[in-house]
Amino acid sequence: MDKFRVVLNIANKQSNLGFGLLALMTAGGEQIFSSVVFSCPCNELNFIYGLVFLLVPGLALLLLGYILNKKTWKLLTGFCQGQAKLCSCRTAVTVLFQINTTALVAPFTWIAVALLSGNYYECLMTGTKISPVQHLCERNHSKVPCENLHRFPCRGTSVRQTDREDVLLALKAQSQILGWLLIASVMLSSLLLTCLARCSSPISYLQLKFWRAYAQEEGELIESYTAKNAKELAQRNLQSFFHQKQAEPILTPSTKDWEKISSLYKFSTKGQFYSTLHRYVETREECEDGMMRMASIVSSESADDHPAVLQFVDDCTFPV
Template sequence: MDKFKTVVNIANKQTNLGFGVVALLTVGGEQIFSSVVFRCPCNELNFLYGMVFLLVPALALLLLGYILNKKTWKLSTGLCQHRAKLCRWRRLCATGMVFAQISTTALVAPTSWIAVALLNGNYYECAMTGTNVSAYSRHLCGDKNSLVQCQRELYSFPCMSGTSVLQADRESVLLTLRAQSQILGWLLIASIMLSNLLLTCVARCTSPISYLQLKFWRAYTHEESNMIDSYTTKHAKDLAERNLKCFFNRTPPEKIITPPNKDWEKISSLYKFNTKEQYYSTIHRYVETCQETDNGMMRMASVKSSEPADDNPAVLSFVDDGSVAL
């Protein structure tokens, strides 16, 4: 229960509620792995087995965080088709800033896993009793046994059997290892919270807009994200229905306007805020810079004005957030 309370406190302090949900789901998965799946082998595989359970799930969660982040695919889609643009250092800096924001979000789950696993102590105990560092073994066993015998005894400590060491000595060693694990866990939690606070303060201090406008922008992007999903689904359904009717009924197609590729590319790029133009998204900028032609169609007023400047600040953290289904 103490571990759950710790993670709840971490989740409550996150600026994004989604971070807290991810952290809670992560600790639930760690509890299942620790109590049901994890079984220390108590032999020479202790170190490898313990480190695999401590780090490999964290790596998997990190990769999953990148995969489920919409910014990852907005940043990478079509990247190979625009290699010439990547040579400009300003664009590289902007891309690096967006990638750093993606990494900050993706690191929530793996750091939560490692922190809770260290507070639990099972993985660390198993790994450290399997280490072959002679100085570490001598520190734990002293001069009671030879280093070789000490190492063999250490292997079996997590299993509570197969050792001739006194119960008090064994418990002393395990308590030392558990204390070290929990110290590392709390240090990791403290570093996470401190980093989160510093990043939030830097982002707010360098914000080009005021607090209330930032709040309005967050609400706008949330509504636009929800509506674009439903609108694109409806438009795709209408287009598919028209095409199928034409195919099966052998009738001429009704006129359904779909934006051209260049327009899709303009609204699919990652947004960069420009203090000279008060636009809240790529779609907002596209609509405001469109003009109506003689046949009633909309076209871009100026290609130059529709493109974001390379030296603009990178997109704020909440813009373009969300998951994507592959």
């Protein structure tokens, strides 16, 4: 799970590289799983057994993707604690779509690789009695009904070896066709969505690269700063407890401050902020003069909802 979390974090920060690593890791796991664990029972359980091995691991990977994505808990915590007003429904739907995009990489890879190998599909289809499979079986057996079709994935059937192999080859071909169609459809959908996001981007390509670099750096630094300051606070408390002396004061952000930087970021052209933390720093109240310091860069344009092209802004940037 730790390796999956690392690759998922990379996928959030570097989309192309991370998705590639995640897909390769899932494909390798499927190959090992298929060769070591999978064994078609060759009885009336063929359909259920093959279906479970084809879809259930994909479902498990989908749920794991949701669990390990910090943005999931960021969105859920905000709604459960009544902070939904911090972002519009359109922004929440956009963020949910971004979470699904990352979480669906591993399940689609698993199903596509499983279909290309053909083992699960062969076991699944030999456990059905649908007419196409029966017709395929009878055609390869000179109109002789295939009563032992569920035994085809295993050896020891009364059917001739060549006839059995013909049926299995036909089923494997169908499985591979479905696998390539799934891969092509996913790639085409990804291309179209990327083009749509780029065309609707409210900022230039170079600023988008700068924003992406900033989001990545801020995410890494906030992890280290959080660990460092938490360690200092824990050390102070332990020293005060064991030495029975007055603890030195340590300034920590208030609950409202944490809420401000932990909310989902909504892009707005009124203020050129690159994250909720940036917005908090630029607009927080000055204690010395009691005045609210406004952002250094302000635009007269109207506010926009979080565009899809800026999906990296909240990607695992802040701790849960």
